[in-house]
Amino acid sequence: MEVLLGFLAALSFLAVFGAFTLPRRRGVRAQAEERVLPEQLQLKEARGLGFLMPTLQGLADALMGREGTAGINTRYLALLKQADWYWGPGEPAPPNPDAPFWNLETMWAAKVFRGLVLGLGGVLFLGLLSVAVHLPPISASLGLLAGVAGFFDPDAQVAEAADRRRRQIVLEMGYKVPELRVYVRSGRTFVSALRYITSRPGGPFVKELHRALVVHDITADLERGLRAVMEHNRLCEPLVNLCADLLAVLTEGGELAPVLETHAAAAQHEQRRLLRQQGQENTQQMTYVVAFTTLIVMFLLIAGPALWTVVVSLGGL
Numbered sequence: 001m002e003v004l005l006g007f008l009a010a011l012s013f014l015a016v017f018g019a020f021t022l023p024r025r026r027g028v029r030a031q032a033e034e035r036v037l038p039e040q041l042q043l044k045e046a047r048g049l050g051f052l053m054p055t056l057q058g059l060a061d062a063l064m065g066r067e068g069t070a071g072i073n074t075r076y077l078a079l080l081k082q083a084d085w086y087w088g089p090g091e092p093a094p095p096n097p098d099a100p101f102w103n104l105e106t107m108w109a110a111k112v113f114r115g116l117v118l119g120l121g122g123v124l125f126l127g128l129l130s131v132a133v134h135l136p137p138i139s140a141s142l143g144l145l146a147g148v149a150g151f152f153d154p155d156a157q158v159a160e161a162a163d164r165r166r167r168q169i170v171l172e173m174g175y176k177v178p179e180l181r182v183y184v185r186s187g188r189t190f191v192s193a194l195r196y197i198t199s200r201p202g203g204p205f206v207k208e209l210h211r212a213l214v215v216h217d218i219t220a221d222l223e224r225g226l227r228a229v230m231e232h233n234r235l236c237e238p239l240v241n242l243c244a245d246l247l248a249v250l251t252e253g254g255e256l257a258p259v260l261e262t263h264a265a266a267a268q269h270e271q272r273r274l275l276r277q278q279g280q281e282n283t284q285q286m287t288y289v290v291a292f293t294t295l296i297v298m299f300l301l302i303a304g305p306a307l308w309t310v311v312v313s314l315g316g317l
Contacts, residue, residue, distance in 0.1 A: 073104050076158070080107070082235045083161035084204065100157060110154045119147020165204055166236045167274060172205035173238060173263075174271025181260035190246075190256055191222060208233060212243075223247055238263075238270055 029219040064169050080103065087102035094102050101107040122143025130139050176197060183193035191213070198210040209234065212225030219225075226243040245259045245317040 038146065076104055076107055078234045079162045080104075081232045083158055083165055085158065085161065085209075099104045099161075101154065107154055107158070111151050114153055115147045115151030118150030119144050119284040122146030162235060166233075168203055169205045169208070169233070169236050170238055170267070170270050170274055172203045173242070173267040176202065176205055176209075177260065177267040179240070181257065181264045184260055185257050190250075205239070208239065223250055226250075238267060242267075 021100055077086070078100075083099075084095045085099035087100050096102075101110045122145065123140050124143070126143040127137070127140035129135070130137060180193055180197060183196060184190060188196070194209055194213050198213055200206075208229045212229050213224065215225030215228050216222040225246050230240050230243045242263045245263065246256065248254075249259055277303055
């Protein structure tokens with residue numbers, strides 16, 4: 001009887017292991033078949049540790065005297081602008097009042113503060129623990145690892161916010177760029193079409209169009225407004241490409257409708273790709289929750305009694 005229960009418990013754990021690993025392999029295979037875009041190489045997913053690599057490389061360059069700090073600050077500035085956290089000089093209010101930091105100085109201050117607080121807290125906690133359990137005092141130095149995690153925590157925050165806003169812009173472009181194309185084809189001027197779109201509620205893409213329109217209203221130069229949008233969203237390549245093509249047409253002359261036609265199709269394609277990717281990620285997360293719940297239930301109903309029976313049998317011997 002004990003052997004049968006143990007066999008059932010082993011089958012249960014194999015089933016749960018398959019539930020954990022199989023969906024992930026399918027998701028990785030499906031994502032490998034998708035087209036890899038350049039912006040995916042520029043802006044790493046915040047869920048992994050990829051966002052740390054440019055920072056670590058920049059710190060190594062700084063220590064070796066290769067002007068690495070400037071490279072780190074350039075990357076941080078691009079991330080802050082892409083996340084819409086950057087509070088530039090002359091702006092009356094921050095774009096996002098809930099942002100934990102809004103420029104390079106406050107971001108570095110947050111990195112140092114969190115690193116010191118978590119590092120000292122980790123050393124203090126492990127020091128007290130080593131005294132309580134009679135460990136060598138040197139083991140308290142492991143608490144400095146918490147300080148390292150605190151130092152890089154702002155990097156993860158701004159990278160995640162930048163990636164989330166980039167996704168929102170790309171998804172909204174799938175709706176708004178075809179709408180902009182329709183307005184231009186109907187006979188409106190491009191500025192008139194921008195005014196009509198920005199007069200209604202919208203997301204970050206509409207906000208960026210409003211940025212270009214504000215610059216145009218002040219300077220009477222729409223090209224400068226489009227360049228401001230490109231400067232603010234360097235890590236969102238679909239938006240940068242759209243503004244670059246519009247700039248080329250406005251500067252050199254030509255029709256805007258064919259350009260908007262091409263970008264409308266590209267925006268809708270990228271929107272579908274992101275929606276499929278998000279669906280795969282949601283399916284994986286739901287599978288993990290179900291698999292973890294199944295694991296607990298199987299352990300309570302099968303593995304737990306089987307283990308208890310084996311322990312009691314060995315105790316009887």
